[in-house]
Amino acid sequence: MTFADILVPVPIMGTFTYKIPADIGDSLSVGHRVIVPFGRKKFYTGIITGMSNIGPEDYEVKDISCVLDSNPVVRHPQLKFWQWVADYYLCTPGEVMRAAMPAGLKVESETYIQPAPDYEESEIDRLNQRELAVMELLLGSDKKMPLDVISKKTGFSNIVNVTNSLLAKGAVMISENLVERYRSRKEVYVRLAIPKGDNEALHRLFDSVKSGGKQEKALLALIVLSGFMRQGGNVNEVTRTELIERAAVTTTVVATMAKKGLVDIYTKEVNRFSFSGLVAGKLPELTEAQNVALDKVHKLWLDKDITLLHGVTSSGKTELYIHLIDYVLRQGRQILYLVPEIALTTQLTRRLQCVFGDKVVIYHSKFSDNERVDIWKKLLESSEPCVVIGARSSVFLPFSSLGLVIVDEEHESAYKQHDPAPRYNARDAAIVLASMHGAKTLLGSATPSIETYYKATTGRFGLVSLTERFEGMKLPEMRLIDMSDARKKGLVTGTFAFETERLVNESLKRGEQSILFINRRGYAPIARCKLCGYVPKCNNCDVSLTYHRHSDKLVCHYCAAPYSVPDVCPACKEPGIEVLGYGTERVEEEVESLFGHASISRMDLDTTRSKDSYENIIENFSKGKSQILVGTQMVTKGLDFDKVSTVGVINADSVINFPDFRASERAFNMIEQVAGRAGRRNENGVVAIQTYNPSHPVLSYLLQHDYTGFYEHELSERQRYNYPPFVRVIYIYIKHRDQTAVSSIAFEYANRLRKLLGNRVNGPDEPYVARIQSLYIRRIMLKIENNASITKVKKLLNDLRIEMTNQKLLSGAVLYYDVDPV
Template sequence: MPEETRQYAEVILPLPLYGTFTYSIPRNLTDKIGIGYRIIVPFGRKKYYTAVVVSLTPVAPRGFEVKDIVSVLDDGPILRYPQLKLWQWISEYYLCATGDVYKAAVPAGLKIESETFIELNPDYEETVTERLTEREAIIAQTLDHNGRMPLGDIEKRTGLQNAETLTAKMIEKGIVIVSEKLVERYRSKKETCLRLAVDRNDDTAMHAAFDAVKGAPKQEKLLIALIDSLNKRSRNGECDDVPRAALLEATGLSSAIAAALASKGIIEIFTREINRFRYLGTDIGQLPVLSEAQNKALDEIHNGFLEKDIILLHGVTSSGKTELYIHLIDYVLKKGEQTLFLVPEIALTTQLTRRLQKVFGNKVIIYHSKFSDNERVDLWKRILHDSRPCVILGARSSLFLPFSKLGLVIVDEEHESSYKQFDPAPRYNARDCAIVLASMHGAKTLLGSATPSIETYYKALNGRYGLVTLSQRFEGVQLPAIKIIDTVDERRRQRTASGPMTAEMGRLSREALSRGEQIILFHNRRGYAPVVTCRQCAYVPKCQNCDVSLTYHKRAGEMVCHYCGATYKLPSICPSCKEPAIEVHGYGTERIEDIADSAFPNVKIARMDLDTTRNKDSYENIIDDFSKGKSQVLVGTQMVTKGLDFDKVSMVGVLNADTLINFPDFRASERAFNMLEQVAGRAGRRNTRGLVVIQTSQPAHPILSFVQSHNYKGYYEHELNERRRYNYPPYTRVINVYLKHRDLDRLIEAAARYGDKLREMFGNRVFGPDEPHVARIQSLYIRKIMLKIEISASMRKVKDLLRSVYEEFMTDPSLRSLQVYYDVDPM
């Protein structure tokens, strides 16, 4: 092909790399490629990745060799407008590579890439002078037995630590060799189906078919059943085939009978790809009846959307925000558009799914990270190829789905920090991205919360967002009473207590349970005990990779690092003084569960934290049991504070409010107020007034007085004054710059130089470098530099300046292993 007629594709790779990469389109693929298509491209020496095409051009790049695209994976794009535009916005605003966004946005099952495999070198011969070490021999034996293996599997199979480092040395010695293999992680679900090989409207052909099965009653039975099923499916407008498994189960026949019919040319047996997604429920269409206050709020939202694209619904807990959401969704679906309903925690989808399905039936689609890769790919394809109106209910990752007719975005509990992605990049806030996504689609955004974030409420009061208020609970139920218990005073009076529960909280809990009511015990620390120590020498076991003490998990019988996940056995003998004096101190939810079990005999205790909700169905099982009264006490971390609705919960106990209040961060008081007010909202949601008991050693703390009076506006004014005084959001935008390195001395020096360089560009907007609360994670030491940037500043210019500093530093060979990343609008 002449050079001037060649076509080139600009692509994004799922790697933390800035910019796009150019590849040549082979002649045979010119008509099979377009923007948004997935393609396989070579990158680096031997690696292959799934890239996404962002543009096509006939202009050849200059200055480097252009590689050819290997293959095109689809017949059409896997993205819809304006997904690429959203990716670019996230990249620019959150100061990360577009490749980071691509990697986070698209399910892993759609990203085929080559995987490194290790195999024995057939030409290697062991010599007397160069013999295999014991650890090398174990790896060699494993490879000899299993053949070629992925690099990541070697450590699992051999049980050796640092197997990857050892394997690298074996590669250098020529003992093993490396190869690359393209691996597709998505496995389509297939179904074997049956269909007639003859036209069932052709009487002659059908007579011949039945003549062929005379004397074979089982074949005749299957043929009749197949025809009946096909007739029913035809009347319902369904496809002209029947799943084999369903037909054989209904008739009680075997697959051999179907094979016999196929051998006679009467039916055809074939396999087709099916979607794993299964509709739940049926269309009912009964909208909830609204109160007078709810109807007024609904009218205000509709009228507000005529002037504003974004509205904040500030409704106290149990005021009926979900009922308003349902009416708005119904309005949007009747217009033929889609709704994205974002929730902060997967746990919330369990209850919300049922409430939505009672009204919208099979129009409800659930999408979150607990689904397998295969399930997420199927849901992605379903939304990509089906533009019918639906409501997608999901956590933050669902905003990346390929919407076609998005009309409304609802962000429930918009204040929640769970909407913020912390690691890895992109470190985005799903609430803010959802607002941008809605804007790109010309859709409206509704933000809902009983305790809006300071920034959101500030924008609403200043006219940037619309504001609708629901100040009363549904059906006039009173907000719960708040009782503050001074733990210092309780100890001074030497009142008996059940572990972390004061005598007063224990008494109130037993009274509630004796009335047949339920209680929630909230403690935001999981595990059994957060501190392990030696009573003789005060030795405290710490993680080898992180600067944190280990948390003891009794059920697992091990100590766990909650930062890197490393596990260690609980020593019976102190490693330091060699005495049998190891003790555990403090309380986690696991220990509180045991204490509650002893304190409330004959009462079923349930626990909801990260350890009990690792499986996809575990949330649902715990919530189901508690909703149905199978358990009477629910012990949990912050998961129990977020929008859950239980009829019989009359009391909520906060075991230690101090851990929420005393945290070294400018958002600490906001998080504390929100969490305490939200957990209080779980109490007394039906008919009777609830009670919230808060234990603290600081009963005079101003945050607690605002919680006690349910005074959000008073808290907001108090917090806004603090933010104004110290120039924090909403008056500035905060960007944290994190630097990591394995060598502490080198990191300290680099961080100081980095801070000085930033001060040359940003002046007194730069603070630090400082040592963060946890100064080493996964063997990397950490320093933090804070930037306070004016709200009016261009993020693109800020990004360019930060990028120039980074590139200048990376020219120093001694700093090549320095890791630098940014956290914009930290939570």
């Protein structure tokens, strides 16, 4: 084979053909990782997807620069899965590759900048302020710098424009360097320099260390740790760190022993992950209802590959999962256990490790590049049975013998990737992944998505129900608090109704815990001038700014741009800026003033940015070190706490009143899920729902924990207005820096599309937030029949895009698709 089709992580359709140099031709196969030149100066990591003796005739073919691995790093089923994701979610395979592979496996060329050697400092006066700042940074450094570092140090977001200007003036020069982000972990080991069973040699070793007490201690410790004298079996590998700690010696002592030829010191690459805890190996006992449900799952799997486990909160779904995992592990196969939030991996990992030990693998975005590459390699190099617990990105791991996929809390919108492409739903992608491996899929939820429950009740999926809580515990009592009425009667302090405050106080007196849920982070969602009504907005996005007390900044929650709080109102020039409303920070502050004797934790995006922050917050609350947990929707998702007896939903209206066809479903799921954290063990829980709209139909179903009633109501609404599950929705987004241009482009695109698809096309319209990061947005909605070919739709949309691009009608615009939006 002399030519290879190579997939490159760029947003361009298809693969690219490269010539295989003669000296490496025999070593390559599909899935190999190679470095290839791309464009005029760039180099990328590519994956070989096919090989041939016939090359293209219409363009000159470049050579593969080098091969990075001795074996393939991507399996054939992965490439097939990547192509499905690209086809279904209307993106390119290169975009899927970029999302799928850890950054540490994608060696790329990076642009570096340095001062031009012949540039005269006397010419510095010709530079503007931004160019001068960049030049001073470069001249103050003794080495060239990458663009992202310059951007970070100067704070300039448009660093490319500044660099191009400096380049035109001859002030700087650029270069492209290959950068590999992965660094393997290496460990130093020590072993005896004699073969096992050679007793004469062992006596000689002891004779040589008689005069050195520390060396003799180290030798004895090495013999014990390695099992050198044990009958039968291999000698254990011993790290230098273990030996030093066991013998209480220094590295110098071990190095001296090596110089004498008593021991060998060697280094090897090791995986960063190991489990050293206690393994009980005992499966949890199931109740009668759980045993019935487990048997039904097995029976349904005889006919159906996908089953929905609909179990009320705290019904013991996880115990069933553990039994099913054990069943598949004993078959020698692998399990993917998907969770919607990284926070859930903390509690879940401990439960599973206590049963399955080091067979449990964790994978999510909070891990470093090096850690993610290590997990990738672990699965690539071994087909041993294991269970992978992970968030949505774990669907892309290189499974070799997948036997079961579990999607816990399958209704969660967190499974959906929004930006950048591929905008996939990990739940749906996992179902396809399982089918490609001949594996079974189990979806679990107390509040299934409307689409999933519809497929289960119409026979496409199997359906198993758990209608009782574990050990007969009752579902929490739901209490509706009319905040309008409470405020009229003076029964509100700040954001808390007296009733909510009383319930939390009673929980504290009983030594129990409370969770307070508000779906807004920050201190206050709005800053406003109390004199003229001016509201500070983001310069780049059409949204008001949220005040954060800890940083004393106004922050845009769409582009993260920070702003100082104005001392005087920019509109009326008076000192009248005040903050209105409540976010998690402000609720936390109010809780501290109301329940000052209690220890309080807060869980939101601002407090969980580091890898260990989730675990620390959850562990402290689980152990009772904090009594009140304030949080956003992170606290609604599957967490299991023994002593929570009260849950407060601070502002139910912010969840319900959202301009989206899924708003009611999202509100029901979120409130029912957070309510399910209460009363899971010994006490009956109470949930206080604060609302200004107590007559809303969603709330009436929540009061009765009536999922079925809500489902039937919502399904009739969806059918009436032709929404999923009766059609498939695709959003087409068009963005442009010019508001007039984006409107014109969107109308032209929609009109042309309407000629092809008729009344399936709706819009264009402005989304809820119509400008983000200085780009104006228009949205077109397609409602496509469920039995329609997504491949044909993709071709039609792509042909229209190419036609309008060739006619210069999409100039300056960004166009992308969101299939099955949530």
